[in-house]
Amino acid sequence: MNQAQRRVARVLVDTPLSHLDRPFDYAVPDELVEAVVPGCRVKVRFAGRLVDGFVLELADDSEHDGKLAAVAKVVSSEPVLTPEVAALARALADRYAGTAADVLRLAIPPRHARAEAHPPAEPSPRPPDIGNASWHAYVHGAAFVEALAAGESPRAVLNALPRHEPERAVAEAVSAVVRSGRGAVVCVPDVREVARWHAAFAEALGPDAHVALTAADKPAARYRNFLRVSRGEVQVVLGTRAAAYAPVRDLGLVVIWDDGDDLHAEPRAPYPHTREVLLTRAIETGAGVLIAGHARMAEAQSLVQQGWCAEIVADQASRRREWPVVEVTDGTEHGAAAARLPAAVFQAVRAAEGPVLVQVPRRGYRTSLACQDCRTPASCPQCHGPLLQHRADAPLVCRWCATEVPRWRCTECGGTRLRAPVVGQLRTAEEFGAAFPDRTVLTSGGDTVLETVDPEGDPLVLATPGAEPPVPGGYAVVVLLDTWLMLGRDDVRVVEESYRRWFNALALSAFGARAVAVGDTTVLQALVRADPVAVAARELSERAETHLPPVGRLATVDGTDDVIGVLARRSWPAFVDVLGPVPLEPGRERLILRVPRREGLALAGVLKQVASERSAAKETPVRIQVDPVAF
Template sequence: MSEAQRRVARILVDTPLSHLDRPFDYAVPDELADGVVPGCRVKVRFAGRLVDGFVLELADGSEHEGKLAQVAKVVSSEPVLAPQTAHLARTLADRYAGTVADVLRLAIPPRHARAEAHPPSDPAPTPPDIGSASWHAYLHGATFVEALAKGESPRAVLNVLPRHEPERAVAEAVSAVVRSGRGAVVCVPDVRDATRWHEVFAEALGPDAHVVLTAADKPAARYRSFLRVTRGEVRVVLGTRGAAYAPVKDLGLVVIWDDGDDLHAEPRAPYPHTREVLLTRAIEAGAGVLIAGHARTAEAQSLVQQGWCAEIVADQSSRRREWPLVEVTDGTEHGAAAARLPAAVFQAVRNAEGPVLVQVPRRGYRTSLACQDCRTPATCPQCHGPLLQHRADAPLVCRWCATEVPAWRCGECGGTRLRAPVVGQLRTAEEFGAAFPDRTVLTSGGSAVLDHVEGDGSPLVLATPGAEPTVSGGYAVVVLLDTWLMLGRDDVRVVEESHRRWFNALALAAFGARAVAVGDSTVLQALVRADPVTVAARELTDRAETHLPPVGRLATVDGPEDVIGVLAKRDWPAFVDVLGPVPVEPGRERLILRVPRREGLALATVLKQLAAERSAAKEPPVRIQIDPVAF
């Protein structure tokens, strides 16, 4: 396009207002003509203010009949908004009833001028052929890697066995994709995972064959890594949920590890899930898909049952051999009341010849207190909130208002003695330390999470779910305490999430290790059979009966009571099932909208129109979330 034709720039303006979620045309002045390129950052006048924007494209004319405002400034001529990213942002905004500007805030990191000044480097060399040894333990596993190497785009759900390094298997799949001339995006839940996977990727693919994108990176380093992708210097991106948007050229494979982890759910509008972002990209680019984990979500099971993804699992004998043998106890002995430290757990820990992992559902010390005499919950005299204790010598504190209660007395019976129906890992560590004085007791959870512990000295590690550290060679014994407590949470995904936590803990066991789960044996049979697939299939069946995701689509609308009350009486389309309002906190309520899966996009359109109406009328916005992880 000649300079004479480069007079109109179509720009995505950074505005959160739903009724303005569209491109706007601006005239390009002569002095900025050389700097305004598709994908670059600019400043424009919008509603009387100077705001940021991205140039979508350049055109030789505009449908706007009046005089166009001019581009005020070129922030940078670096084309950071790739066409495929702009298209993805539009698709996700429509899917989640959000705005393109909100999606682009998640997709493109803030600019760092010094990183942009860094000169481009040569493209990363093609990684070596590292084979597919890690896939031979699974039925049709090697076939998946072979298809990628041939330039095909297979889609699969992989259930990983303990000690079979998932990062190594994914590195082999990525190597096959890159050698076929394509790129890959790999997303893991948190920085701990990214660090561990990065080490394996650097060894298997070469030190410069990939970049890591996480929110924990310093701004300059993160932006520099992002630029290496946009400039085509690397074709492999590893990172947390923000990496899902990385504009990898010739995308051939998207991978998500442990897609049930709630860290994959974006907490910022429009609240997209990493899995859905990657699946959308795979569909648009015709890329392969790999959803991997020790457990399996109902969403992944749905893709398998629909035939959209193949299933890659080990045969039954291999599963039984690789997973630890799980013994289930209800904590009772000869008809007596359940013990805090059941005999089966005591014997397993005492006889363990190596490190021991104990998973405790709650962090803290004594997280719930009640009267020892009448069992009435202990509450704050000021606000009636629940009381807790941070350590043995600490005063009682209200969980709601933080008021200290130095002299508590039961309001029902006048008693002053307390019991703890629920204790955290710190109190449990004290109990285990007293029972096993010959072992070093370590805790992991909350703000003090251990990444790795050494097996020397046979430590006893008490960790909250998701904070379990690795240990060289694996744990000799894994104990799952108080499984009933995890299942007692008020959450529609509680069964799926609990099993995911348990399988992830059991996967840290050494070969031939023993495991003890304290709970109901009828509920924990999937652990005994080493069968996460059955849990996912049963969960999917339950979701189908209640028309919940992924079988149906569901949206929540949160706002002030008066606003939600009006919306509840709104004339919704016939396909929308309106539930509520239900209170979520003082002064705020929630409306739940449920539709068949085929009407999901129609529901998003209706909700986006609702948001646009409110923003145009300058009314306070409501919080709209589609397919939330919890509601």
């Protein structure tokens, strides 16, 4: 039966209401028979108004009793929703207790008519064979690329070495996949990484062999690149989390770099993580998987220990040779009190022949203040909030109400002198600038993040975690300050997140570089041994004891205290462990639900039912997150 005879369109309507998360049948009128195609955008009348929707499929008849409403308008006949992405949206909605419409808002960019008017181009030529030289540094690395070139779908977790250009290694793997007749999706955390990897891909694969997709692109450019993928003009997509849904044909490989970066966590409902999006695609399409980074997260370690992913690492000798030698000091000198900037740090910087990187956990100037005499925290006389100082000549300011406090006096002892238990990179830069006047001191963090640094003049760069700029040739010395402060954050992932940031900073070092970490020697042994796998294995073991992800599944439900109180008293299935309610802010609470991993989909189903009941009754919605990054 041809398309013209199929007069029923199954439409996924763009609505966030959980109880309406299903396709609806509409009749295709005579004048739209040729324009309505699977995957196209339409407008339909729904609940008394015109709303957007996607045609999932065309059918001969409908199970709906009565007369069907007609499709009101075809917005565009361009088939932007492929069956694979539609199935992915459904799977993610079920995984995260959300709606398929919410997932498709993340997956398909807004239409841009001018970009759509461009005629389709010829498919890009297959890239040349660029070999697998970048993988020879890793045990079984070359075999991974060879398997991809042979049309297989291997799955692996890679721990990358410093200076080994992971973007080049991934480009070699992608080239192998494309030469086998398949496509690839590569996701990195942010647009800075996209720019760097884009240049490397263009050099290795050719200028037209891939497209970059990010939410930061201008609408026309983003939609044009999306169409190049959906029309089959290119088979390789590089981008941020928005690229994870790209409709690549014949998908053969999904790659995620630095999966622990919180930028991979979607801040919009249903809050899917890029890693889980890509793993779901790999399972549904049979594609290969590569999870890569300088560090390793517990989720990746779980896949390795289950045998679902192979492990690609360098041998111990290579690891020790490539990573910088790390000296750990607790800041004490000859029995004296611990110093924030111990002598070992100054000696290393003074002896450095090249650029120096200093990682400072906090941005700003003086971010925490206390009385010099009695150590009582300095507070605002108006709201009793904590005080901070933005620069040396700036007045004290309340962090909560922004009130300036020009003349502060301690409420406990009457003292007027202040000390700073915690200082940011700006204040630390002043201290290093005074100690090393012959070096150019640069700061990177907050609103001012340096893209790169010129090595001329041996600059001294103070950066907050994640804002460390690369320098050609690498840093001669890397200093990790205040490691105790990073580990002291109230976060279940604090250890693995701290090590991820430390390993990423150390990876910017030059060959034979020196590194100094200020902290507890016993705590930082994984840095000394250059062993990110041990950190991940220990984290996974501890998660198993507490039944936290990835060993278990966990969901948070946020809402007003009266709503959460009712949900806490609700009859939950026996496999659900209910924790809380936990207060969030005045009038709002959180309920935490924990289940064994095998019951993850069942928990999501229960939560979807809760959301559906509330939306059907027009009650205040609750915020549901499954496996949140932080809780």
